[in-house]
Amino acid sequence: MLDDLDRRLLEILVKDSRTSLKELAQQVGLSSPSVAERLRRLEDRGVIRAFTVEIDPQALGYSLQAIVRIRPLPGKLHIVQKLIEEIPEFGECDKVTGDDCFVARLFVRSIGDLDKLLDRIADKAETSTAIIKAQPIRRRPPPLAATAISKP
Amino acid sequence: MLDDLDRRLLEILVKDSRTSLKELAQQVGLSSPSVAERLRRLEDRGVIRAFTVEIDPQALGYSLQAIVRIRPLPGKLHIVQKLIEEIPEFGECDKVTGDDCFVARLFVRSIGDLDKLLDRIADKAETSTAIIKAQPIRRRPPPLAATAISKP
DNA sequence: GCCGCCACCTTATTTAATTAGGCACGGCCG
DNA sequence: CGGCCGTGCCTAATTAAATAAGGTGGCGGC
Structure with missing residues (x-):
């Protein structure tokens, strides 16, 4: 339901959700379109609820x-x-x-x-x-x- | 310390932090470089603490x-x-x-x-x-x- | 053993972010 | 009262990223 690559992507995005697909891609060893696809599916499945900013x-x-x-x-x-x-x-x-x-x-x-x-x-x-x-x-x-x- | 435009930008970003600078710009009536500059300063001042994802x-x-x-x-x-x-x-x-x-x-x-x-x-x-x-x-x-x- | 699907790849195209340079307003001091 | 920064914005040009299209290999089902 959620493999190791997904988890690594999430970990990076929690720290900085502006990390580019390119950067994400090379950190997990995929191409950027593949990363984009994974993120899209994580959103569709509701794993990622939102991209947001944390305000003081x-x-x-x-x-x-x-x-x-x-x-x-x-x-x-x-x-x-x-x-x-x-x-x-x-x-x-x-x-x-x-x-x-x-x-x-x-x-x-x-x-x-x-x-x-x-x-x-x-x-x-x-x-x-x-x-x-x-x-x-x-x-x-x-x-x-x-x-x-x-x-x- | 934090004008109305800043607040509007924050409001949009809280809902979706992937909103593009271009989109932000036309929603508040500025150019994208100006928006970029404002966001940079909001981060520097610590108003925006982080760009992040919300996970279920x-x-x-x-x-x-x-x-x-x-x-x-x-x-x-x-x-x-x-x-x-x-x-x-x-x-x-x-x-x-x-x-x-x-x-x-x-x-x-x-x-x-x-x-x-x-x-x-x-x-x-x-x-x-x-x-x-x-x-x-x-x-x-x-x-x-x-x-x-x-x-x- | 073959068919089809899924996840990934690469390349090309479109779109966005960034950088550089200039202009106008307002505050401040001569 | 006039000139002079500084600031915040603009436009235009460049660089970088996201997206879209098309192709390949591995795997499970028939």
């Missing part, structure tokens, strides 16, 4: 991030979906199984803004256990190679 | 994600740094202020693997309050435009 939130003025736990009342799970759509400050949001809650990241400019957001969430949703300010110390994709814990 | 963890076999809370004993904060380096399953990890803990994402293939990892963390670090399995329902960058809460 601080550069946009979001000096603060909060990780919040949102627990809607039973049967009201859809409310979170709505909140995400309405509030652009939502970063990633994960539905957590077993606990019927969500864990989301909020990007904010100040504690004041955070308070306003939390009010708004607590208002429209049910309980939102506010949490905290966060300083990211690392951001990484899933591991591409075999790990000590498990082999692909 | 499932495609790599990581059908499970866990969000874990790690709270090292006082004075042992560096241990988390070490864990991150040693364990490729670590996704992003945030240092949380006020609570002296970390919140991290783990990519795993099975509950078994998760258990092994949690043991290893609880072993080397101090307390790790394991948490849960997560299903991402949305992944987003910080908001690029003004929001109802705050203006840039």
Whole structure:
């Protein structure tokens, strides 16, 4: 489903998605049209979800991030979906199984803004256990190679 | 520090970082060399941290994600740094202020693997309050435009 | 054992990125 | 008030990359 060459290509692209086909080709030992074809298929299959840029939130003025736990009342799970759509400050949001809650990241400019957001969430949703300010110390994709814990 | 044109460029690139300079140029009403120059400066200033690809963890076999809370004993904060380096399953990890803990994402293939990892963390670090399995329902960058809460 | 398919190759063509050089606006100082 | 940088943009020319077309070999199915 995903051979070694694919993995090597992904590894390079995660580091720099502007790497040219030519460069990719010679790093894995293929021709550039072949690499292009492989990338196309990786996209088609959904392995590569998107080509994107990573932006520094601080550069946009979001000096603060909060990780919040949102627990809607039973049967009201859809409310979170709505909140995400309405509030652009939502970063990633994960539905957590077993606990019927969500864990989301909020990007904010100040504690004041955070308070306003939390009010708004607590208002429209049910309980939102506010949490905290966060300083990211690392951001990484899933591991591409075999790990000590498990082999692909 | 970051004008409207920059923001529009970023907005386009977040959606698809392979958008050509030519295409970017005509969308914002500049010439391609000017766009190139702007992008170069955005990178130099650290606004754009990286050009990258977003990979579907499932495609790599990581059908499970866990969000874990790690709270090292006082004075042992560096241990988390070490864990991150040693364990490729670590996704992003945030240092949380006020609570002296970390919140991290783990990519795993099975509950078994998760258990092994949690043991290893609880072993080397101090307390790790394991948490849960997560299903991402949305992944987003910080908001690029003004929001109802705050203006840039 | 032959047929057809798939993944790859090479070459040619089109398209995009880069480099070089020049022009206009605005700020600053004589 | 006028001249002089500096900056950000432009156009045009060059270089480099992506794409498209056509051909070959290896492998599985019939």
